[in-house]
Amino acid sequence: MSAMKGICPKCGTRYCGWALTNPRERICKQCGSGLEIYRDGLWLGTAYSPFNAPQYKVKSSDFRDLIIYAR
């Protein structure tokens, strides 16, 4: 199995390594674009840029609900 690869669609900078499994590392260090992600030669998708996936944010209202349900 080969490592993951990321290619910037904007400036062409290439990245490789398992750090790319972390969504926060799938951003071009040169221009800030979301990378095209490949693994074993298969295209996996384009990363978010800027990184703002909603599931990684916890709203205060969700937090309050969790506390209520825990009782």
Ligand SMILES: [Zn+2]
């Ligand atoms: Zn770039």
